[in-house]
Amino acid sequence: MIALVNKSIDKQDVLDSGRGENLLERNSYLRRLENLANENKLENKKKNLMEKIKNLKNERKMYTKQILSLQQEIEEMNIQVEFLENFEKYGANIIGNANLKNYEMVKSLRRRSKEEENLYFVAISKVKRDTHKREQTLISIKEEIEKFKETKKNFANKNSEINKKIIEIKQELFDTKHKLLLHYHVLLKEGTDTRHEGLVWLIKAIWNLDENVIISNCPDFLDEKAIEYLFITAKKEVELQDIKNQIEDSKLKMGSYLKNPSQMRFSVFKTNIKV
Numbered sequence: 001m002i003a004l005v006n007k008s009i010d011k012q013d014v015l016d017s018g019r020g021e022n023l024l025e026r027n028s029y030l031r032r033l034e035n036l037a038n039e040n041k042l043e044n045k046k047k048n049l050m051e052k053i054k055n056l057k058n059e060r061k062m063y064t065k066q067i068l069s070l071q072q073e074i075e076e077m078n079i080q081v082e083f084l085e086n087f088e089k090y091g092a093n094i095i096g097n098a099n100l101k102n103y104e105m106v107k108s109l110r111r112r113s114k115e116e117e118n119l120y121f122v123a124i125s126k127v128k129r130d131t132h133k134r135e136q137t138l139i140s141i142k143e144e145i146e147k148f149k150e151t152k153k154n155f156a157n158k159n160s161e162i163n164k165k166i167i168e169i170k171q172e173l174f175d176t177k178h179k180l181l182l183h184y185h186v187l188l189k190e191g192t193d194t195r196h197e198g199l200v201w202l203i204k205a206i207w208n209l210d211e212n213v214i215i216s217n218c219p220d221f222l223d224e225k226a227i228e229y230l231f232i233t234a235k236k237e238v239e240l241q242d243i244k245n246q247i248e249d250s251k252l253k254m255g256s257y258l259k260n261p262s263q264m265r266f267s268v269f270k271t272n273i274k275v
Contacts, residue, residue: 035194042180049173060162063155070152084138177209191219203234
């Protein structure tokens, strides 16, 4: 009887122990899923924020290019305005210089034909008399300049708004990266591998944030040699990925060169040297 009771107790202990292990495994599994979901959420947010900043910078670049183009147009039109406003001075100089330079030509015209000489001076007189037309042109150019200035001002305001947005998004990106950095260091300290890729991926994830790994946050159960191995392996994997990226880039360039053989010889040689 006693043996049966003891046997029953031993069996119950085994069952309880099994339930305990299953519960630990379940809790560990749920925690891994929770960490993974949190990582993915933060990583996606980081990616979206970086994409927003990139798009805003491209938009700002476009507006800046248009502002410079408008400024060039305004400067060219200002030269026209200055000439038209001071036409009497500039016109007299031009006509005077023309008379000096073409003195021999005028004399030859006189020798050739009185009618040709008259046509020459009639043309000069017409330019001098056409004051009304010059004034209308001047007004039109000034109005165009004001429109360009207003457009340039609007583009500058848009650039200011973009700069403010970039600053806000950069702050949000900084906060997101900080949360990820803290999260990865906590996992590294615990030695928790949520992705079944080894602890090396945590080191690479921290590097991808443009941050350094805090050595003191490495697991306590790892000795110096093990930690050194993790860092060497992480570095080699990063270098390997860089080579893969270069190969893919070279494949794309090769495809482009094959479509345009005229650029192929030198460019392919240059690309191969790089790889």
